[in-house]
Amino acid sequence: MKTSLRVPAAPVNRNARAAALPRAGNVPAAWRDEVDRVLINDAQIARRVRAMSREIERDFKGHEMVVVSLLNGTVMFLADLIRHLSLPLRLDFIGVSSYGSGTTSGELVFTKELRIDVRGRDVLLVDDILDTGRTMKRVRAKIQSLCPRRIQVCVLLDKPSRRVETVQADYVGFTIPDLFVIGYGLDYAERYRNLPFVGVLKPEKIQI
Numbered sequence: 419m420k421t422s423l424r425v426p427a428a429p430v431n432r433n434a435r436a437a438a439l440p441r442a443g444n445v446p447a448a449w450r451d452e453v454d455r456v457l458i459n460d461a462q463i464a465r466r467v468r469a470m471s472r473e474i475e476r477d478f479k480g481h482e483m484v485v486v487s488l489l490n491g492t493v494m495f496l497a498d499l500i501r502h503l504s505l506p507l508r509l510d511f512i513g514v515s516s517y518g519s520g521t522t523s524g525e526l527v528f529t530k531e532l533r534i535d536v537r538g539r540d541v542l543l544v545d546d547i548l549d550t551g552r553t554m555k556r557v558r559a560k561i562q563s564l565c566p567r568r569i570q571v572c573v574l575l576d577k578p579s580r581r582v583e584t585v586q587a588d589y590v591g592f593t594i595p596d597l598f599v600i601g602y603g604l605d606y607a608e609r610y611r612n613l614p615f616v617g618v619l620k621p622e623k624i625q626i
């Protein structure tokens with residue numbers, strides 16, 4: 419998970435219908451020292467992810483799809499999303515990470531390459547969060563060069579206010595403000611991925 423200075427917003431995909439941010443409730447006792455508040459709770463995530471699966475099912479019907487998931491932050495979102503997809507699909511992972519474990523957007527390195535041939539296939543690219551858009555732009559271009567039939571982008575969270583690259587998602591779970599979010603796969607310095615909700619990290623826990 420990364421954060422950096424605010425940047426001018428780039429256009430976002432108006433066709434991707436994100437759910438309004440709900441009231442999410444209290445932080446579970448075990449996490450109160452580190453988590454400032456719950457932004458989206460587990461039930462709200464589950465409802466939204468099921469709805470996204472239904473939307474994807476409708477759009478991909480009739481073609482065998484390849485789901486390409488970006489490591490590591492998608493772990494929970496991916497598992498929940500695909501268990502509701504009643505479609506023939508193949509699954510592969512691509513590893514991309516910013517250099518180091520700090521909070522600023524650094525150099526992107528590929529840590530795992532695709533193994534499945536996506537030529538002529540419908541690809542669903544899945545990521546946990548679209549932030550500056552640098553990662554998605556780079557990964558999308560790499561997959562595009564492999565000549566798929568089409569690529570659709572699916573993210574759980576979108577922070578359009580931080581975009582520096584013109585990149586849009588076709589399926590968005592929730593549009594969120596510029597907060598430092600953790601949980602449900604999202605990390606800070608590789609921690610907090612196991613939280614079952616999306617929460618806001620206490621500012622004093624962030625070391626820049």
Ligand code: PRP
Binds near residue numbers: 491
């Ligand atoms: C996070 C997240 C996205 C990316 C979004 O990945 O999972 O892939 O940042 O940021 P961007 O839009 O500014 O490029 P990270 O590199 O932190 O790796 P992780 O998935 O292992 O947490």
